Amino acid sequence: MPARLFRVSPLWLQPSVRFSSLSCSLNSAHSPDPSRETLFVNRRCYSSYKIAIVGSGPAGCYSAKYLKSSFEKQEHRAQIDVIERLPTPFGLVRYGVAPDHSEVKNVQNDFAALFEGTDESVESVNVRFLGNVEVGWDVTVTELRSMYDIVLLAYGCESDRKLVLPGSHLPQILSAREFVAWYNGHPDFVHVGEQVSKALQVTAADTVESVRNAHVVVIGHGNVALDCARILAKGCQNLHDTDIASHTFPVIGGGISHISVIGRRGPIQGAFTIKEIRELVRLQKEGYGTSFHVSPQELKLGMNEASIQEMEGLAGRPKQRICDLLLKAAASESQTSECEKRVDLRFLLKPLRFETKDDDPSRLSAVICEKTALRGEPGCQKAIGTGEYESLYADLVLVSIGYKGTALPDVEPFFDEEMGILRNRNGKVDQSNDFECGLYVAGWLKRGPSGIIGTNIPDAKDTVASIMRDLLDTKPRVQRAGDIDSILAERKIQVVGWEDYKRLDDYEQTHKRSDNQPREKVVSIKQQLEAALKSG
Known part of the structure; x- marks a missing residue:
């Protein structure tokens, strides 16, 4: 049998540790089995x-x-x-x-x-x-x-679907699954907190109320990706009365100053639901000190003729509602309001590689992305590289492209x-x-x-x-x-x-x-x- 993480072979444990009093939960091992x-x-x-x-x-x-x-x-x-x-x-x-x-x-x-x-x-x-x-x-x-x-x-x-790119071995790159399990208190992922803390360069001077001046890039356009962005934006102080694990407080503190959520395709192809988008849009209004940003130009490019056809009919109505909400958010004056924290929802960006700092090759510096354009028939569109590139500064990357x-x-x-x-x-x-x-x-x-x-x-x-x-x-x-x-x-x-x-x-x-x-x-x-x- 394969070795298992964070558990010890039952043969190594004392009977007092591994032996259960089965009296209230299990049938007697010696009684006849009527079934x-x-x-x-x-x-x-x-x-x-x-x-x-x-x-x-x-x-x-x-x-x-x-x-x-x-x-x-x-x-x-x-x-x-x-x-x-x-x-x-x-x-x-x-x-x-x-x-x-x-x-x-x-x-x-x-x-x-x-x-x-x-x-x-x-x-x-x-x-x-x-x-x-x-x-x-x-x-x-x-x-x-x-x-x-x-x-x-x-x-x-x-497990997770892997994003195999140059630099993906860096310790500042985690799967969203690991991050979610950590802030939810899963026993197998307590150790993730140390990685996140080092990536965000948390010091003893950082309090549980202070905002972490750091950049986090979340790769993926599903609900898990948006959950990660929202939790990072709110910070633990604003989640005090939830069941978030207490070990997250000294790490995330009052939230992260810069969070970018990126994906290869447009808003119609995103796997997120309107609930998760609405929660990001309302962060500032609900007092979390976080502005939400989406590019009108990226929305326009993502809504080509094929994408518009994908929204036709009853099946496309949820996507239409999401697009309407994003267009409204893009035109909102709240995007120009000064907030200590911000979340950017980016479209048509394909990660190519992870760059390291010049003075420290073990530390992540940026995510290099190629801008894409949608090509293909409705329902079958692919993100094709345009040859135009953009560098996103990053202290921590969370990869959220699917569980496996x-x-x-x-x-x-x-x-x-x-x-x-x-x-x-x-x-x-x-x-x-x-x-x-x-x-x-x-x-x-x-x-x-x-x-x-x-x-x-x-x-x-x-x-x-x-x-x-x-x-x-x-x-x-x-x-x-x-x-x-x-x-x-x-x-x-x-x-x-x-x-x-x-x-x-x-x-x-x-x-x-x-x-x-x-x-x-x-x-x-x-x-x-x-x-x-x-x-x-």
């Missing part, structure tokens, strides 16, 4: 299935939700185990959604209801949370397939390396039918990193429909190669069940920096486990 057989209750037959879902983010939770409702409608008894690498559930809802988008994070209340009130009665469909269990390390996919009737992979995208999925051990034969997804048909993994257990996929690992959290609803329903169709002709397995509880206990894996997580949740909510803050995230896995598994 292995068909049960007769009140003279009615209830088929008993065991389902493993790998990943507890939106894709995994929505899949569990619709599987549960489908089994209940068909009067099947089932156990659905949602297996998560971290001690905390909810994936990108906790570690990806911007801290100032609290209304988006509220979806976790819906997800939490899945795990509440587990009923061990014969007629129930139970959904369990098994946290701090890393599939591919603590237990393999092959082992899961020998223990469950269905294994559904929904662990998302754990990776393959767990044992699923490489079904993985499309170029697309970063598992090959599938309506969620059923292609060419995986030679195994007794069905293998399925949902979320970004199924369709690629696109859409919003709500996009996972129809995606999950599609996969669940495939599962239920297949189960029409499949009986629950009479014999299984062991069960997850006993295997994890044997390997001394410290499993975090739902009641354990609720103790961590209570701890975070009682250690807030302000009464209005939803929680103060614990950013160390060791401390998460201590809070979750404390007795009494």
Whole structure:
């Protein structure tokens, strides 16, 4: 198995550290497993299935939700185990959604209801949370397939699409994924703060209120890119009552003075939504001391005849609204107002290389870009270089050109390396039918990193429909190669069940920096486990 970052082999840890008291979260390893057989209750037959879902983010939770409702409608008894690498559930809802988008994070209340009130009665469909269990390390996919009737992979995208340019190795160039995970308190990315601090040249004299006099270039025109720009512009002082990680305060301070968001094509081709644009436009009006700038000339060049055709019809209305908002912002007098901070949204700029400082080849100096022009048919336009160049000064670069999925051990034969997804048909993994257990996929690992959290609803329903169709002709397995509880206990894996997580949740909510803050995230896995598994 591949080495895993920031986690230690379970064989090296003491039983007191890795061994979980499974009494409140897991079934006894020695008790008979009633889900292995068909049960007769009140003279009615209830088929008993065991389902493993790998990943507890939106894709995994929505899949569990619709599987549960489908089994209940068909009067099947089932156990659905949602297996998560971290001690905390909810994936990108906790570690990806911007801290100032609290209304988006509220979806976790819906997800939490899945795990509440587990009923061990014969007629129930139970959904369990098994946290701090890393599939591919603590237990393999092959082992899961020998223990469950269905294994559904929904662990998302754990890598990025790379921008390979001269100078891209510099430590001042980070992926937006890393940066977002850092400010959201992901335990695996705490170290990113040191890189950001060095890039921005933060000193002891810089306070948490002071604006950092630095230039940041964000490459990409998606919502993640705009989220990064907005968080950098607002600064931590203005995010005090959110769940942004406290370790960001001494680094970002009162915000960054110069932020540029650049992309190769025009406003019609941008992947951002109007909400994110509107939030940038309103930064000054809402008192964040940040002006928003967009070039009327770049907007004009980006709205060629082919782009205008792309806005025609119902599908083009959202793009039309975005363009109208940008045109209004470009003509606004607020662009000339004096603010301590500014955000520039740039179009038709293609990064070519990263230059270093003359006196220090290890430090980033600028992003060299070529201006582009759009050529091609509507919906197929490409950004063609014009031979005109522009240099953007930069202390820090965040690359936001897309996330990318990776393959767990044992699923490489079904993985499309170029697309970063598992090959599938309506969620059923292609060419995986030679195994007794069905293998399925949902979320970004199924369709690629696109859409919003709500996009996972129809995606999950599609996969669940495939599962239920297949189960029409499949009986629950009479014999299984062991069960997850006993295997994890044997390997001394410290499993975090739902009641354990609720103790961590209570701890975070009682250690807030302000009464209005939803929680103060614990950013160390060791401390998460201590809070979750404390007795009494």
